[in-house]
Amino acid sequence: MISYRIDVADVHAHLFRVTLTVPRPEAEQRVSLPVWIPGSYLVREFARHLSALSARQAGRELPLRQLDKASWLACCDGRSALVLSYFVYAFDTSVRTAYLDASRGFFNGTGVFLRVHGREDEAHALAIGPLPPGWEVATAMPAGARRRSFRAPDYHALVDHPVELGRFWRGHFSAAGVPHEFVVAGALPGFDGERLLADAKRICETEIALWHGPGAVAKELPFQRFVFMLNAVEDGYGGLEHRASTALIAARRDLPRVGVAELGDGYVKLLGLISHEYFHTWNVKRLRPAEFASLDYTQENYTELLWFFEGFTSYYDDLVLLRTGLIDAPRYLKLIARTVSGVLATPGRKLQSLAQASFDAWVKYYRGDENTPNATISYYTKGALVALALDLRLRGGPAGKVSLDDVMRHLWQRSGGGPISEDDIVAAVEAVAGARRGATLAAELRAWVHGTDDLPLPALLARAGVKWQNQPATLAERWGLRVSEGALTGVKVTAVLRGGAAERAGLAAGDELLAVEGWRLRRLDDAAAALPKASAAQLLVSRDQRVFTLALAERAGRGGDAVQGAVQLAVDEDAGAAARALRKAWLHC
Ligand SMILES: [Zn+2]
Numbered sequence: 001m002i003s004y005r006i007d008v009a010d011v012h013a014h015l016f017r018v019t020l021t022v023p024r025p026e027a028e029q030r031v032s033l034p035v036w037i038p039g040s041y042l043v044r045e046f047a048r049h050l051s052a053l054s055a056r057q058a059g060r061e062l063p064l065r066q067l068d069k070a071s072w073l074a075c076c077d078g079r080s081a082l083v084l085s086y087f088v089y090a091f092d093t094s095v096r097t098a099y100l101d102a103s104r105g106f107f108n109g110t111g112v113f114l115r116v117h118g119r120e121d122e123a124h125a126l127a128i129g130p131l132p133p134g135w136e137v138a139t140a141m142p143a144g145a146r147r148r149s150f151r152a153p154d155y156h157a158l159v160d161h162p163v164e165l166g167r168f169w170r171g172h173f174s175a176a177g178v179p180h181e182f183v184v185a186g187a188l189p190g191f192d193g194e195r196l197l198a199d200a201k202r203i204c205e206t207e208i209a210l211w212h213g214p215g216a217v218a219k220e221l222p223f224q225r226f227v228f229m230l231n232a233v234e235d236g237y238g239g240l241e242h243r244a245s246t247a248l249i250a251a252r253r254d255l256p257r258v259g260v261a262e263l264g265d266g267y268v269k270l271l272g273l274i275s276h277e278y279f280h281t282w283n284v285k286r287l288r289p290a291e292f293a294s295l296d297y298t299q300e301n302y303t304e305l306l307w308f309f310e311g312f313t314s315y316y317d318d319l320v321l322l323r324t325g326l327i328d329a330p331r332y333l334k335l336i337a338r339t340v341s342g343v344l345a346t347p348g349r350k351l352q353s354l355a356q357a358s359f360d361a362w363v364k365y366y367r368g369d370e371n372t373p374n375a376t377i378s379y380y381t382k383g384a385l386v387a388l389a390l391d392l393r394l395r396g397g398p399a400g401k402v403s404l405d406d407v408m409r410h411l412w413q414r415s416g417g418g419p420i421s422e423d424d425i426v427a428a429v430e431a432v433a434g435a436r437r438g439a440t441l442a443a444e445l446r447a448w449v450h451g452t453d454d455l456p457l458p459a460l461l462a463r464a465g466v467k468w469q470n471q472p473a474t475l476a477e478r479w480g481l482r483v484s485e486g487a488l489t490g491v492k493v494t495a496v497l498r499g500g501a502a503e504r505a506g507l508a509a510g511d512e513l514l515a516v517e518g519w520r521l522r523r524l525d526d527a528a529a530a531l532p533k534a535s536a537a538q539l540l541v542s543r544d545q546r547v548f549t550l551a552l553a554e555r556a557g558r559g560g561d562a563v564q565g566a567v568q569l570a571v572d573e574d575a576g577a578a579a580r581a582l583r584k585a586w587l588h589c
Contacts, residue, residue, distance in 0.1 A: 002116050002155070007129035008165075011102045014091040017129075022116050025057075025074065025082035030117040032071035034110040034159065034297035039240045039284070040096050042366035043300060045069060046111040049097070053086040070298070072114075088112045093233060095162075095240040095247035102132070104166040104185050106231070106247070108240075109159030115297060120155040131165060138170070138183040139163040140227040140245035156295070162240075162247045164229040171197045175204035177218035179225050184255070186232040192256040199256075200228065202324040203275045210320070210405055211282050211412055222286055222417055228274065239273050241280030248273055263327070271326060272335075276317035283316075283408070284309040286417040293419040306358035307449055308425055311383010312408075314339075315391070322587065329589040333466060333569040336388065339381050340457060341566040345477070347498040349377040354386065354449045355422075370509030373482070374498040385455055386448045390429065392460040393444065395582055397437055403585070406432045422449075465575030465583035471565035475524055478554055478563050481507065485523050490514065501561055505552035508543065515540035 002022055009017035022029060033047040047070040055062040055074040062082070065073040076082055090098035090107060098107035128137060128148040141150040141161035152158035168185040171193050182197055204226075212220045227245040232252040239248040250273065254266030289303035322332040343349060357365065357379045364376045391404035410428040411420055429445055430438030448455055458468045476483055480500015484492050491513040496502045513521050516537050519530035531537055535554040540547065555561050571589060572579070583589065 001123050001125050002119055003125040003127070004113055004158075005127045005129060006107070006112065008100065008105060008131060009087060011100055011105075011132065014089055014100045016088045016090055016098065016100060016105075016107065016112060018086055018088060018112055018114075020084040020114055020116070022082040022084070022119070024079045025076045026118065027076055029074045029076055029082055030067070030071060031074065031084065031114040032117065032298065033114055035070055035299065036297070036301075037096050037108055037110040037240070038160070038292075038295055039242075039280070040366070041300075041306070041361040043362065044096065046097060049089040049111070051087045051089065053084065056083045056085075057081070084114060086114075093231065093236065093249070095231075095238055095249055104164075104168075104231075105131075105135070106162065106164050106185075106229075108162045108247070110297070113155075113159060115155055122154065124152045124155055124158040126150040126152070126158065128163070128165075134167050135165055136168065136170070137163060137165055138168065138181065138227060138229055140223075140225060140242070157243070160242050161245060162229065162242060164231075164247075169193055173197050173201040173204075175201055175226075176208045176212075176216050176221060178221055178223065180204060180228070181226070182228045182230070184230045184232060186252060187255055188232075188252055188257075190257045190259075191232075192258045192260075195256040199271055199324075199326060200274055202326065203271065203320055204278055206320050206324045207275070207278055207282075207316075210316075211409065213409075223281060226278075226281070228277075237269070237273070239277040241277050241285055243281070243285050246277035246280070248277060268321070268327060268331070268335075271321055272317045275320045276313055279313045279316050279320070280309075282412065282417070283313050287412055287415060288419055290419040290421045300362045302359050302362070304355040304358045305422060305425075306361055307354035307379040307383035307386060308422075310380050311354070311385075312387040312404075314380045314384035315387030315404075329571060329587040332587065333571070337567050337569040339384055340569070343377070343382050343385060344454070344564065344567065345497075346373045346377055348373055348375045349382060349454070350452050352376050353452055354379050354382055357382075370495045373495050382455075385457065386445070389448065389455045389457060389460055390441070390445060391586070392464050392582075393441055394429075394433060395586055396460070396463055397433060402432050402434075461569065462572075462575075463579055463582065464586060465572050465579035467570045467572040469568045469570070471568055473563045473565040475528055477565060478561065479552060480561065480563075481524075483513070483524050487522065491521050491524050499561075500563075501552050501554045505539070505550045507539070507541065507550060507552070510543065512542040513539060514542055514547065 005019040007017045009015040033050060035043045035045050055064050057076055058080045063075050067073055074082055088098060090100040093099055097111040125144060137148055139161050141152055144151045164183055166185055168183045169187050171182045173180050182200060208216050223244040225244060230248040230250060232250060232255055235251055236249045239246055250270045254270045256267055289305040291301060291303040295301055318332060318335045321327045357377050387404060395403050407428045410432055426442045426445060430442050433441045461468055479502045480497035481493060481502045482495040484494050493507055493509055493511045495509055496507050515521055516527040516539055517530045521527055537552045539550045539552055541550055
């Protein structure tokens with residue numbers, strides 16, 4: 001068996017030591033470290049943190065040849081076991097690589113375990129060496145016979161089970177008869193673990209029912225144990241999905257607190273993250289792009305389908321919170337309105353389709369810069385709105401009884417929880433919508449995914465008894481600017497939106513807005529008070545140590561700056577009977 005031992009070598013130097021034993025190696029045995037972690041579409045070149053790689057056989061040092069940035073060849077003599085050892089520097093608090101200090105350890109296999117070429121499909125064993133006093137281990141990897149030992153059926157499973165080490169909070173619940181574990185590192189003493197467990201359980205049960213129908217039992221689920229590992233930090237947000245676990249990062253202040261019953265926005269965001277990552281256990285870990293049927297760890301793996309796997313997952317994450325009763329319809333509509341407003345405030349939606357955004361994730365979404373809003377659209381947010389539009393179209397059909405849930409279940413059952421293509425998704429929509437409407441909905445879906453027109457959401461939401469209103473545009477929206485503001489830093493331009501007044505005036509990302517009409521600015525909204533004429537302004541700007549003035553003028557009327565304020569959505573009490581019925585089925589109100 002291919003076996004790995006990982007030791008906490010030096011917590012202060014943030015070093016893990018890994019020892020890899022390969023029985024019966026090839027004469028020229030190739031090993032490599034992945035360059036990316038599935039679920040996060042960026043080449044991260046984990047090998048840059050690997051050092052002091054050495055190879056031995058029967059106690060003798062072997063020559064190693066480095067082939068590229070992440071691959072090595074060990075020249076073996078005979079068939080006695082090859083033993084490789086190396087250090088991995090681990091000081092990334094994100095969920096994507098590895099971390100080690102005196103308080104906590106964490107690793108993903110993609111960042112620490114060399115892959116033994118030609119042997120990926122054999123069973124792999126993991127042993128974790130002695131830990132600092134009081135430290136425990138949490139992972140969904142099945143346990144082996146000995147303490148701190150684990151077994152994976154192949155390399156892909158080995159690297160799809162992250163491991164949390166340390167003195168963390170730990171709780172349990174059961175959903176559909178499947179044991180679920182929740183570990184939280186870094187929580188404050190007042191953290192309300194029981195509430196987190198109760199809320200997570202409701203989310204899990206709702207999603208299990210969505211995929212497998214109400215009353216589903218353990219043996220119908222694609223996993224027999226699940227582990228949430230949450231790292232609470234001062235500031236942070238994110239998650240990464242795995243086949244039987246998820247690694248999450250969230251702000252400490254967003255955790256529920258004992259004695260505080262109120263459901264704050266921060267906690268709703270955390271519940272949305274839990275809901276999102278758990279949904280991925282079906283949607284992307286099993287149901288997945290045909291291109292991910294087998295993964296290539298050495299380079300980018302392209303797919304046009306992230307609008308479905310990330311976007312539809314993003315639609316369901318908050319919708320599940322509504323279905324569990326954790327949030328109500330007005331609060332849910334607020335979350336959708338924020339997504340709608342974000343998409344409409346992104347000029348890049350006119351340039352890039354969702355299919356293109358998915359394909360280009362590796363060089364665009366994951367490498368965002370000041371030009372990102374002008375050149376790209378997020379397959380998370382617009383993908384979620386396509387799911388919303390499709391759900392409303394399905395629910396609005398003459399039969400009235402079908403929804404996007406039926407499409408998801410149809411895909412799951414047809415594929416056996418495996419790889420799917422865009423044609424499969426479209427075929428599922430056709431099958432669920434029925435012969436008469438299927439072709440129309442299929443054509444609409446293709447146009448939404450491959451085109452750049454705005455989605456017909458105002459009309460679809462009106463037909464679902466939801467009112468759409470635009471708030472007055474803020475100054476930043478009228479000028480086509482995104483800024484960061486702070487008492488010490490002042491007003492700093494983070495992005496200049498395509499075709500807006502700020503772009504015409506010559507503002508650029510990174511500029512400091514020092515003053516407007518001779519008045520010092522601390523916040524952009526202060527400018528409104530200093531402006532004698534609302535549509536034009538003299539700006540004092542600093543860029544690269546120089547200070548200069550720019551004249552900004554808004555264009556009104558036809559052909560002018562088409563500026564809209566944020567969208568507000570609300571339950572329309574005056575909606576007709578058909579709209580009310582649709583809304584009741586969708587929002588339960
Ligand atoms: Zn996701």
